[in-house]
Amino acid sequence: MDAESLSGLSAVAVTVDTPVGYELQPIKKKALIQLMGSRLWGRFNPNHWDPIYARATGLAAPIQTGEMNSAYLFEMCVNHFGAAMYENARFQCKYVASTLADEVITTHGTVRQKQPRGDGFRFVVDVWCDNEAGQVKSVGFVEVDVGVEESAS
């Protein structure tokens, strides 16, 4: 059994036969303030890691950079689309509500459309993430080719 089988990713890989309406497997991440404020992420802006500063600017708690949610959504898509996510793909995302420190974020995705392209399809997938209460934090879509390159070669 190879690593892909062990991780279960082969079972969720999207193929040309995957139907519209297919739901991607979610992933969960906790908005940990220590990660939100790490040097490569929010350290430059105390709104991302300092509760006192965040309150002074009107926030209930430090907020995670929206780009962390983008990273979560992208990871979910890689689980399903694999290498196709790294070439001729598109990812549009709006940050519609702040992710507060300590919230648990769950990603979601649903195949909205399959546009014929060569012998394959360009999949359009609605993606979003929300917190434990179902409040949507980020919303967007992904476009990714499945089976297109193989048919062209």
Place this chain on the structure above:
Amino acid sequence: MSDQELRPLTSIQRLQTREFIAELEQECQTYWDMVEVGDILSRDLTITPELVVLYADAVEDFNPWYEGWTMNSWRKDGKSPFGTAIVPPMLLSHFILSVQFDHRKPFAIGSIHTFHDTEIVKPVPIGATVTITSKAVDKFIKRDRRYLRHEVEITDTANGQLYLRETRDIMSL
């Protein structure tokens, strides 16, 4: 949740935190005032294996395709469907921030990234040096909030290969 539960600190850590924040606030101005439509900023970034690890660990993405550095062996070529280890595309998107906020000016504290539309053209091998070029294309007000729009291209510094294109909005104080 209390501050101490969120981020437990002793008195010396609290003091260090307040000093750090005071430094950040010293010369800040709003992003709206900092940028004019038509401004173009460009910087080169070498994406080292360590940079990728720092990025990926914070979002707990342990995809082995991103591993050009592991504990004990340290730097290595790594493996991915494209040959050697590759850069998470959203790392590239994340680093645009470091270009569009002109590092030679006071930092525009309080700005919020609200939107991106990203075209991922080609995978980037870890170790590549990329050129990030960001152009301010619009300043607009929506629901009494001030936004700035940038169009960005990321190319290979050595051969000009286009890796990523992005339109992104920042909300300014």
